Amino acid sequence: MRQFTAVVNPTAGGAAGAAALLRVAPLLRAAGAGLETEYSRDLAHARELAREAGRRGRVVLAVGGDGIAGCVGGALSGTGALLGLVPAGRGNDFARALGLPADPAALARLLLRGEGRPVDTVEVTSAVHDRTVVLGSVYAGVDALANRHANHARVLRGTASYYTGALRAIATWRAPAYRVTVDGAEHTYRGYTVVAANSGYYGSGRRIAPGARVDDGLLDVVMIRDAPKRLFFALMNELRAGTHLHRPQVRVVRGREVRIEADRAVPCGADGEVEAVLPVTARVLPGALRVLC
Incomplete structure (x- = not known):
C-alpha cells in the first residue's frame, strides 16, 4: 500500500x-x-x-x-x-x-x-532565478502583471482576483517590443504577451494553448500582438473556449527551447507564482516527472 x-x-x-x-x-x-x-x-x-x-x-x-x-x-x-x-x-x-x-x-x-504517467516539466532560467523547474507555463507580459496584482490582492480572492487584476493590468499596459527565439528561429513583434505553454490551461481555466500536451516533449509558444484594448478584451473572453487562435493577432509555434526578450523590463511569471523580469529562457524536460493521473 x-x-x-x-x-x-x-x-x-x-x-x-x-x-x-x-x-x-x-x-x-x-x-x-x-x-x-x-x-x-x-x-x-x-x-x-x-x-x-x-x-x-x-x-x-x-x-x-x-x-x-x-x-x-x-x-x-x-x-x-x-x-x-x-x-x-x-x-x-x-x-x-x-x-x-x-x-x-x-x-x-x-x-x-x-499509475504514474511520465509528463514533461519546464526548466526556467533568468537573471532572478538561476534555475527553476515548473509544470504548466511561462508567460511574460500583461498576464504576468495581472497575476502579480491578483497575488497581492488584499480583498478579493479566487477567480475574482484574476478578473480585477487583468483589468488593472490592461488599463496601464504599454506594448513592448518582443524578441522570441524558438529553437533558433527568431520572431519579433510588439504586443501583450508571449506564453511558453506545457499545459493548455492558465489563468484559472483559460485555454491559452488548446493544442498543448504535457507529454509531447514540446512547448506551445503563444504570441499575442498589439491590438486596440477593446479587441484585447474580446480576445480574453475567447480564451475560455480557445477560439482566440483564429485572431490574426495570435500566432502559435512549437519548440523545445524558448528565449524571451523585450526592450524593457517586462514582468514574467510561471505556474502562478514565480515572479521575474525578462529576459528568460524556458526549456522542456521531456518525461522528467511521474504523476498520478
Missing part, C-alpha cells in the same frame, strides 16, 4: 488546502495507506519537504494550487519520485490539464491505484 507525504500550502485560498486534504485523507487511511502531512513556510521550504519525502520513497502530494503543484513537481523532476495532486487553489490549471477528478472519493481512488 502506498505511503504518502502531503505538502500543504496553507496560503492557497486561505484554509482551502487543509480542507481539501481533510476530505481525501480519511479515504486514503481507510484503505490502509500511510499519510503524513507537512506544512510549508514558503515555496523553498516546500521544495525541501518534497525532495526529502521523495528520497524516502514516499508518494508526494502537492496540496494547493498551481504554485505549490509547480513547486513540488519541479523539485521532484528528474528524481524518479511519484507526484500526486490534491487541487485546492484558485486556478488548478495543471490538475485540469491532467483531467483529475474533483470528487474526493474518485481522487482518493486515483491516488491509491493510479
Whole structure:
C-alpha cells in the first residue's frame, strides 16, 4: 500500500488546502495507506519537504494550487519520485490539464491505484532565478502583471482576483517590443504577451494553448500582438473556449527551447507564482516527472 507525504500550502485560498486534504485523507487511511502531512513556510521550504519525502520513497502530494503543484513537481523532476495532486487553489490549471477528478472519493481512488504517467516539466532560467523547474507555463507580459496584482490582492480572492487584476493590468499596459527565439528561429513583434505553454490551461481555466500536451516533449509558444484594448478584451473572453487562435493577432509555434526578450523590463511569471523580469529562457524536460493521473 502506498505511503504518502502531503505538502500543504496553507496560503492557497486561505484554509482551502487543509480542507481539501481533510476530505481525501480519511479515504486514503481507510484503505490502509500511510499519510503524513507537512506544512510549508514558503515555496523553498516546500521544495525541501518534497525532495526529502521523495528520497524516502514516499508518494508526494502537492496540496494547493498551481504554485505549490509547480513547486513540488519541479523539485521532484528528474528524481524518479511519484507526484500526486490534491487541487485546492484558485486556478488548478495543471490538475485540469491532467483531467483529475474533483470528487474526493474518485481522487482518493486515483491516488491509491493510479499509475504514474511520465509528463514533461519546464526548466526556467533568468537573471532572478538561476534555475527553476515548473509544470504548466511561462508567460511574460500583461498576464504576468495581472497575476502579480491578483497575488497581492488584499480583498478579493479566487477567480475574482484574476478578473480585477487583468483589468488593472490592461488599463496601464504599454506594448513592448518582443524578441522570441524558438529553437533558433527568431520572431519579433510588439504586443501583450508571449506564453511558453506545457499545459493548455492558465489563468484559472483559460485555454491559452488548446493544442498543448504535457507529454509531447514540446512547448506551445503563444504570441499575442498589439491590438486596440477593446479587441484585447474580446480576445480574453475567447480564451475560455480557445477560439482566440483564429485572431490574426495570435500566432502559435512549437519548440523545445524558448528565449524571451523585450526592450524593457517586462514582468514574467510561471505556474502562478514565480515572479521575474525578462529576459528568460524556458526549456522542456521531456518525461522528467511521474504523476498520478
